[in-house]
Amino acid sequence: MAAPDDKNSLYEAFDEMRQALEATKPDALIVIAAEHFANFFMDNMPAYCIGMGEEYEGPIEDPEWLGIPRTKVPGNPDLSKRIIQKVLNDIDVAYAEEWKFDHGISVPLNFLTPNYDLDIIPVNINCQGPPLTPLHRAWAFGQALRKACDAVPERIAIVGTGGISHWPATPDSGKIDTSWDKAFLDKWTSNDKQSMLSYTDEETWKEGGQGGFEIRTFIAISGATEGCKARVDYYRPIPIFAVGCTIGIVELEL
Amino acid sequence: MSLYQTQKLLYNLNKSTELQAQFFADKQSVLKNYRLDEEEAEAIVKPDIGLLYIMGVNGQILMHYAAMCGYAWPEYIKAMRDALEIYGNVRAGLYVTTDGKGAV
Numbered sequence: 001m002a003a004p005d006d007k008n009s010l011y012e013a014f015d016e017m018r019q020a021l022e023a024t025k026p027d028a029l030i031v032i033a034a035e036h037f038a039n040f041f042m043d044n045m046p047a048y049c050i051g052m053g054e055e056y057e058g059p060i061e062d063p064e065w066l067g068i069p070r071t072k073v074p075g076n077p078d079l080s081k082r083i084i085q086k087v088l089n090d091i092d093v094a095y096a097e098e099w100k101f102d103h104g105i106s107v108p109l110n111f112l113t114p115n116y117d118l119d120i121i122p123v124n125i126n127c128q129g130p131p132l133t134p135l136h137r138a139w140a141f142g143q144a145l146r147k148a149c150d151a152v153p154e155r156i157a158i159v160g161t162g163g164i165s166h167w168p169a170t171p172d173s174g175k176i177d178t179s180w181d182k183a184f185l186d187k188w189t190s191n192d193k194q195s196m197l198s199y200t201d202e203e204t205w206k207e208g209g210q211g212g213f214e215i216r217t218f219i220a221i222s223g224a225t226e227g228c229k230a231r232v233d234y235y236r237p238i239p240i241f242a243v244g245c246t247i248g249i250v251e252l253e254l
Numbered sequence: 255m256s257l258y259q260t261q262k263l264l265y266n267l268n269k270s271t272e273l274q275a276q277f278f279a280d281k282q283s284v285l286k287n288y289r290l291d292e293e294e295a296e297a298i299v300k301p302d303i304g305l306l307y308i309m310g311v312n313g314q315i316l317m318h319y320a321a322m323c324g325y326a327w328p329e330y331i332k333a334m335r336d337a338l339e340i341y342g343n344v345r346a347g348l349y350v351t352t353d354g355k356g357a358v
Binding site: 036042043060061062065128130168169171173210 | 261262268312313316317318321327331338348349
């Protein structure tokens with residue numbers, strides 16, 4: 001169990017993010033996540049995939065272990081289809097009408113849409129099964145996603161979810177390099193494209209662990225919000241949660 | 255070594271409660287559909303979660319199989335740590351190690 005102060009402060013930060021999200025009155029929420037073999041395997045691994053289902057289900061993990069009951073989550077296949085069609089102008093994205101959520105999506109949704117009353121469009125970036133998509137493509141994917149969202153009448157919020165340095169599900173689970181995390185977050189908050197895209201996977205693996213490959217989800221958000229500053233509202237390393245738990249927001253400069 | 259086949263079997267088990275039921279009723283009836291060497295088959299059947307980690311099974315697949323086999327989270331972590339002492343470095347995959355121990 002997490003220490004009470006860790007848990008309470010994180011939950012409060014999530015709740016503030018929920019309020020900020022609700023204030024924008026979105027019609028749908030896109031969640032860009034790093035898949036963890038809940039849906040895809042190395043027999044057919046998409047670099048990018050967007051959900052197009054009527055509904056989704058999660059978490060795949062033991063609900064008691066994760067602390068989140070298994071539930072159905074509404075999708076919006078018509079909106080997904082229109083977004084996918086637009087993204088395909090720039091990125092050869094895969095799509096899936098079936099999708100199981102793992103902790104990567106179920107945890108943020110548990111806090112951000114606790115009533116599961118907002119249409120969700122899940123998005124996957126392969127961060128686990130190399131060869132992985134290059135970072136500049138994750139940026140371009142974010143740009144394509146933004147362009148697609150701007151082209152539909154619905155108001156769409158985008159959340160990126162993943163860890164920075166971490167070594168999850170290994171003997172080193174709980175190790176977190178806070179200085180590596182903070183250096184990355186400095187680049188992320190300033191939308192510093194050049195610096196963010198300068199990481200190599202070899203460096204990331206050595207310094208940030210195999211979980212560090214999930215910086216792709218952050219980078220996709222930066223691509224989607226190119227030119228906008230971000231802010232980090234919460235960062236705290238919580239070893240039992242295996243990551244430096246981070247909550248940040250990009251306010252669009254429209 | 256057929257790490258791909260080992261991971262594929264565990265991934266399929268994680269995805270299907272029907273396959274899990276068949277597997278725990280008659281493991282060989284499931285294993286025969288995958289090209290596994292003797293060490294891999296034994297590690298899956300026993301189960302030797304630590305050895306599967308050493309072989310290179312991705313933790314995001316292995317953690318679910320460990321839970322399926324009744325491992326609590328701390329036992330899962332301990333099995334991997336113990337295996338580094340017993341078997342040495344992780345041999346392949348995303349977690350390959352060269353120092354015979356984790357970073358902790």
